[in-house]
Amino acid sequence: MKFYHSYCDIISFLGCAENIDLEKVDAVYPCLANEYYLKLIDTGNLADDPIAKQIIPDSRELNDCDSSYDPLSETEQSPVPGLVHRFVDRAVLLATGRCAVRCRFCFRKRTWTNGGETLPDIDDSGLIKICEYLRGKQEIREVLISGGDPLMLPFERLKKIILELSKLDNIEIIRVGSRIPVVWPQRITTEISDFLGSVPGLWFATHFNHPREVTAESVEACSLLVKAGVPVINQTVLLKGVNDDPTILEDLFRRLIKIRVKPHYLFHVDPVRGVRHFATGIECGLDILRKFRPRLSSLAVPAFAIDLPEGGGKVALQAQYRTADEFRDIFDCKNIIYPDA
Numbered sequence: 001m002k003f004y005h006s007y008c009d010i011i012s013f014l015g016c017a018e019n020i021d022l023e024k025v026d027a028v029y030p031c032l033a034n035e036y037y038l039k040l041i042d043t044g045n046l047a048d049d050p051i052a053k054q055i056i057p058d059s060r061e062l063n064d065c066d067s068s069y070d071p072l073s074e075t076e077q078s079p080v081p082g083l084v085h086r087f088v089d090r091a092v093l094l095a096t097g098r099c100a101v102r103c104r105f106c107f108r109k110r111t112w113t114n115g116g117e118t119l120p121d122i123d124d125s126g127l128i129k130i131c132e133y134l135r136g137k138q139e140i141r142e143v144l145i146s147g148g149d150p151l152m153l154p155f156e157r158l159k160k161i162i163l164e165l166s167k168l169d170n171i172e173i174i175r176v177g178s179r180i181p182v183v184w185p186q187r188i189t190t191e192i193s194d195f196l197g198s199v200p201g202l203w204f205a206t207h208f209n210h211p212r213e214v215t216a217e218s219v220e221a222c223s224l225l226v227k228a229g230v231p232v233i234n235q236t237v238l239l240k241g242v243n244d245d246p247t248i249l250e251d252l253f254r255r256l257i258k259i260r261v262k263p264h265y266l267f268h269v270d271p272v273r274g275v276r277h278f279a280t281g282i283e284c285g286l287d288i289l290r291k292f293r294p295r296l297s298s299l300a301v302p303a304f305a306i307d308l309p310e311g312g313g314k315v316a317l318q319a320q321y322r323t324a325d326e327f328r329d330i331f332d333c334k335n336i337i338y339p340d341a
């Protein structure tokens with residue numbers, strides 16, 4: 001796969017006109033994309049294209065100087081390098097800083113900002129320390145392998161991390177969090193899917209944001225995982241100008257359940273520096289949920305969640321329905337009164 005490591009290279013590949021201001025953004029938050037994902041862009045509509053908006057810089061990224069790079073306090077909640085332990089029964093292993101594309105809305109943008117924090121690949125000694133910590137915390141039952149994107153590691157390294165975690169008696173669930181099926185689906189081979197399918201308690205969490213990302217190639221990648229017996233779930237980030245529209249999200253979620261990928265979370269974008277122009281406001285997400293209620297199978301509806309600042313954790317939000325008027329609005333029919341106790 002061919003990768004493009006700067007705004008200028010990406011624009012030249014797309015054959016579009018350069019915007020000199022965006023080179024300044026590239027100098028702070030460097031661009032990265034690959035040929036597969038770039039080919040999904042409609043170059044005739046670059047400014048409004050939902051794929052382009054996810055990887056082409058925006059001058060508003062530099063306007064935000066007040067927000068934190070780490071509002072979720074991951075750095076403070078890291079007991080050993082490469083591990084975040086926030087919730088009682090779960091921990092996040094940051095396996096690598098590499099990604100197949102750099103998403104402009106990334107909540108770990110601090111790890112790829114020029115001059116900022118870096119996330120090295122976890123080596124053997126780092127892995128030993130992480131496993132020692134996990135062994136000493138018997139209440140931890142689930143490890144999310146994240147990054148960066150763990151599928152960017154050489155397969156043998158990823159395999160070693162997963163096998164070492166599987167040896168820990170207390171770890172019942174291993175969740176691999178990866179955007180690879182969306183941004184580099186050809187990377188999912190039978191060798192990888194068969195291995196992942198052979199690990200008891202392993203789940204795969206991927207990250208589709210728009211129905212145009214559900215291509216023949218990404219369907220094939222997800223099918224390999226599903227056929228190998230890996231449960232695949234999806235998290236979507238609600239992004240202004242990309243997918244903040246119930247019709248677009250309905251289309252995405254219907255396509256996903258058809259290929260047996262369960263929409264798990266719809267996240268409101270985190271208040272991270274350089275990302276805030278993507279924020280829709282929480283009410284927008286709740287409104288989308290309300291519109292889904294009468295139309296969409298519960299299989300297709302994800303939980304809408306926010307991640308509280310200062311390491312407060314995830315909170316799933318629900319649209320409220322308490323009165324006859326609200327019930328009527330859902331189904332657009334006669335007044336219905338629930339016979340409450």
Ligand code: SF4
Nearest residue numbers: 099102103106148179
């Ligand atoms: S693939 Fe994930 S970790 Fe990498 S830039 Fe995109 S959102 Fe961030």
